[in-house]
Amino acid sequence: xxxxxxxxxxxxxxxxxxxxxxxxxxxxxxxxxxxxxxxxxxxxxxxxxxxxxxxxxxxxxxxxxxxxxxxxxxxxxxxxxxxxxxxxxxxxxxxxxxxxxxxxxxxxxxxxxxxxxxxxxxxxxxxxxxxxxxxxxxxxxxxxxxxxxxxxxxxxxxxxxxx
Ligand SMILES: C[S@@+](CC[C@H](N)C(=O)[O-])C[C@H]1O[C@@H](n2cnc3c(N)ncnc32)[C@H](O)[C@@H]1O
Numbered sequence: 001x002x003x004x005x006x007x008x009x010x011x012x013x014x015x016x017x018x019x020x021x022x023x024x025x026x027x028x029x030x031x032x033x034x035x036x037x038x039x040x041x042x043x044x045x046x047x048x049x050x051x052x053x054x055x056x057x058x059x060x061x062x063x064x065x066x067x068x069x070x071x072x073x074x075x076x077x078x079x080x081x082x083x084x085x086x087x088x089x090x091x092x093x094x095x096x097x098x099x100x101x102x103x104x105x106x107x108x109x110x111x112x113x114x115x116x117x118x119x120x121x122x123x124x125x126x127x128x129x130x131x132x133x134x135x136x137x138x139x140x141x142x143x144x145x146x147x148x149x150x151x152x153x154x155x156x157x158x159x160x161x162x163x
Contacts, residue, residue, distance in 0.1 A: 007106055007146040008032060011060040015095055015104045015140060017086045017133050018111025019067035022074050028108070032063035034078025066098040069111075086111055087132045092139040103142035109133030109149040126151055 002008045010033045016025050065079040068086055075081070080098040084091055086109070095104070111133060113125045130149045137147040 012105045013064045017109040020069040020073035035062040036077030107137040
């Protein structure tokens with residue numbers, strides 16, 4: 001997808017919601033240059049000190065990748081992992097802390113609830129998750145940042161297009 005839309009740069013700050021087992025994150029780490037001297041796995045959230053980025057930002061030596069999931073995933077050097085739900089009240093603060101108070105350039109959301117077998121119900125739960133992801137993206141993305149969300153469609157359902 002990045003080959004087509006070019007939303008990732010080598011210094012991008014990326015948040016990956018629903019990151020386990022790590023397929024998207026591994027793909028991001030191929031483009032975004034992470035500082036793997038920093039070990040930030042399983043860090044605990046602290047208070048967010050939010051710095052607004054105004055105008056066009058200067059290029060940075062490294063990007064950042066913050067992964068969020070309710071289950072563990074394999075470690076990716078230089079990335080942060082927050083074990084928790086994207087629906088947790090403090091998730092935005094924990095992401096902000098992992099980004100050192102900076103804003104994200106890109107938020108990916110592939111979080112999906114476990115399926116029930118009822119496709120209508122699964123679709124509704126999936127859209128709810130996507131909406132929660134959009135809420136997180138609104139809080140942590142910079143102006144002009146990119147939100148990418150994956151939602152499974154079920155027959156005749158188009159309401160996910162109106163997030
Ligand atoms: C389709 S998998 C993601 C695959 C991942 N993007 C990859 O490329 O490897 C969906 C993930 O969403 C996670 N998930 C489900 N509910 C979640 C929630 N409330 N908050 C964060 N992650 C959640 C699941 O644990 C699961 O790992």
